[in-house]
Amino acid sequence: MNKEFIDKWISQLKKGSLSFVVLGILAYDQEYYGYDLIQEVKKKTAIDIAEGTLYPLLIRLKNEGLVESNWVPQEAGIPRKYYKITKEGQSTFLEMRTYWTSLNQHLTTLTHAL
Amino acid sequence: MHYNQIPFTNRSSAQLYHDYMSTATALVKKLALEQRQDILCEINSHIFEALQQQLPPQLIHDAMPSQLQEILDKLGLPETFIKEMILSTSIAPSIESPRKSVSVPIMLTQGIVNMIYYIIYTLMLIAVFLVVAKFIDPQGVGFFYAPNKFFIFGKLILQHEEALRYEQLGNYFIPAFLFVISGLYYSSTLILKLKKSIPHKL
Secondary structure, eight states, X not given: OOHHHHHHHHHHHHHHHHHHHHHHHHTTSOOEEHHHHHHHHHHHHOOOOOGGGHXXXXXXXXXXXXXXXXXXXXXXXXXEEEEEEOHHHHXXXXXXXXXXXXXXXXXXXXXXXX | OOOOOOOOSSHHHHHHHHHHHHHHHHHTTTSOHHHHHHHHHHHHHHHHHXXXXXXOXXXXXXXXXXXXXXXXXXXXXXXXXXXXXXXHHHHSXXXXXXXXXXXXXXXXXXXXXXXXXXXHHHHHHHHHHHHHHHHHOTTTEEEEEETTTEEEEEEXXXXXXXXXXXXXXGGGHHHHHHHHHHHHHHHHHHHHHHHHHSOSOO
């Protein structure tokens, strides 16, 4: 087994699916602030990502109009930036989910045939 | 929005936090003010929220360096993820574009200042050259002046051998030029300071 190759493949797979995961978490109309969202990703997917990697992704999703954000002042004095999914984000997520389900079925068939 | 710094009672923690945020600030300095502050506030908020998970609210400011270091390690090196944030931000149309936003009066002012700077710099190079030339050829280099006859500043050519008698500066040539060079150098630094003080956009 080529461990290095496997590790690289897993890393790419995680990175590639992260936008789908984030949109999936936000799809339930709940707002999350950055740190909270990272913990949710870790909890729901067992993906142990470097926490900083989520922020560039959130910026890209925002640029694409899939999520929106707003700063909310906190009592402690350090405001939180809350993210929520947009309508376009919802429909994009549904499209991604359809593809993901189809891909998953094909891959399951393929791997079971081996 | 300007980020509110988290005060730490432990000096090592405060230093650790300060170093991290300073690196982040340096990395985002080329972004537009709003985007810059947005990224810094986001990082600051992440650190604070992570501390809140580890410590009760009243003890956050007493965080130990090891606790803060763990949070920063998980967040990642600023050089890595902030560069990605900048790259992602740069795709957005709101990135500050100095070329597009520079106004005509500012461009003109910058052009004039640049021109003055290059003139001063060229004069300085000429003065240095003359000092070196004076060392190599003490007689042939100088300030040769005779009313209605000569006005030669620099290196004499053969046809003006007569002019040697009319050299005005003599042994003061090199000190005078060193003085001129230092004056020009001082002027060039002043011009550079002036250039920096010109706003990049209105």
